Amino acid sequence: MRAQSPAAARKGAFVAVAVALFCIQLDFFALNLAIPGIAAELDVSASTAQWTLSAYMLAIGCFFIVGGRVGDVFGRRGTLLAGIALFTAGSVGCALAPGLGLLVGARVLQGIGAAFVFPVSVSVITNLFPDETRARALGAVFGVANIGTALGPFVGGGFAEGPGWRWIFWLMAPLGLLALLITLVYVPDSRDTSAPRALDLVGCGLVVCALATLTLAVERADAWGWTSARTLGACAVAVVTGGLFLVRERRIRHPLIDLRLFRNVPYVLVTGMGSVANMGYGVTVFLATLYLQGVRGLSPIVAGTVFLAPAVLVALSGPLGARLGRRMRPTAVMALAGAIAGTGMFALTLVSVWWLYVPVFAWCGLGLGLGWTYSSVATQQVVAPARAGEASGVLLTFLVTLGAIALAGTAAAISALTPQHPAEDAYDAVLRLGGVVIFAAAVIVMVVRHRLVALGVVPPLSMRADEPGVRKT
Missing domain, CATH: 1.20.1250.20 (MFS general substrate transporter like domains)
Structure with missing residues (x-):
């Protein structure tokens, strides 16, 4: 990456982050109204098609903490690039998916990418902008992202009644590539220099397992029954792995989360x-x-x-x-x-x-x-x-x-x-x-x-x- 002036780096980073977050918000809020169309085209029930939302929520919820810390430890620019690339590849996979299984898998890929993009985007802006303009920049970034929130239901409803739900994902592909290119050219790297370039992999596994089982239990409890063996078993796994995670974070020298x-x-x-x-x-x-x-x-x-x-x-x-x-x-x-x-x-x-x-x-x-x-x-x-x-x-x-x-x-x-x-x-x-x-x-x-x-x-x-x-x- 060629050297950029601080002003150019700030402007480029702002545009890259805003476009990436806009895509994530638009994608999520557009798909809610497309579930009936997905169910009809793939010949599944509406409750089964709901897994396209549940799988995304599972992935994004499980990897936020990991994504944020990976950016702090290994470098925010590379982590942001990886997140945008995963989200864009997942969007193309969703658009091409011939069946529900591949669609859900691509949604998981999208969710992992989004989980890296969101916290790293915030930390990129925080570390690039000075104190006096940081809050204004973050507010403006979320203002652009929330335009995606605003347009999501309208775009989702329009595509659901028009060319079809797949065009929601096709719309993400060029926007994702644009964010990727701008990040590649303009966003400088930064990291937490006080932390070694090492990640608590055991902690990552424990927190992902705890969040995945908790989210799964909550998402499926209505279908499984709140007192069913599957729901209670998933909650038990979440409690045990969550407790082990907290114990580990208290003892390890460089934790995934500083509990202080x-x-x-x-x-x-x-x-x-x-x-x-x-x-x-x-x-x-x-x-x-x-x-x-x-x-x-x-x-x-x-x-x-x-x-x-x-x-x-x-x-x-x-x-x-x-x-x-x-x-x-x-x-x-x-x-x-x-x-x-x-x-x-x-x-x-x-x-x-x-x-x-x-x-x-x-x-x-x-x-x-x-x-x-x-x-x-x-x-x-x-x-x-x-x-x-x-x-x-x-x-x-x-x-x-x-x-x-x-x-x-x-x-x-x-x-x-x-x-x-x-x-x-x-x-x-x-x-x-x-x-x-x-x-x-x-x-x-x-x-x-x-x-x-x-x-x-x-x-x-x-x-x-x-x-x-x-x-x-």
């Missing part, structure tokens, strides 16, 4: 609030899809159009979070997001007039999007840049794993409620509970923060977040 990270209270608050917001986002999108198509009877493309309003505000939440972050502490921004999201989810259940549904849905999307998007920015403000990939990988693992648990719990709750109650009432009951939980989490964040201020651990809100020499918590 969890002594950083602002990091824990941001991660917790971000996880709750992401759970709410997944549940709200899932229930809104059921409501719009099952209760209102909208077609996939019309339902995707309704999603544009909240999705646009989700896209704007990235830059908005960066702007708020210059005036408010990260924990305060996260609590504000929780308050907006909680009230939005609860208000969504009170809307009876159709034309009010879209703006309330948009308000809800703003809070939820700000919560899970800004958490990736906020964690980078409260940890050392050298371990940015590790911190981002841990955060993303919590986001995805807890999001999967929330979706599985929601599906189980809907299955239990709908025989005795109308579907709309069941959806409203879950949304109300979610709104209360998210709002309560926002209150807890501010109560804990107030206590930390009283103890002198963190600065008060009255001090500007960009004041030199003040820790941004």
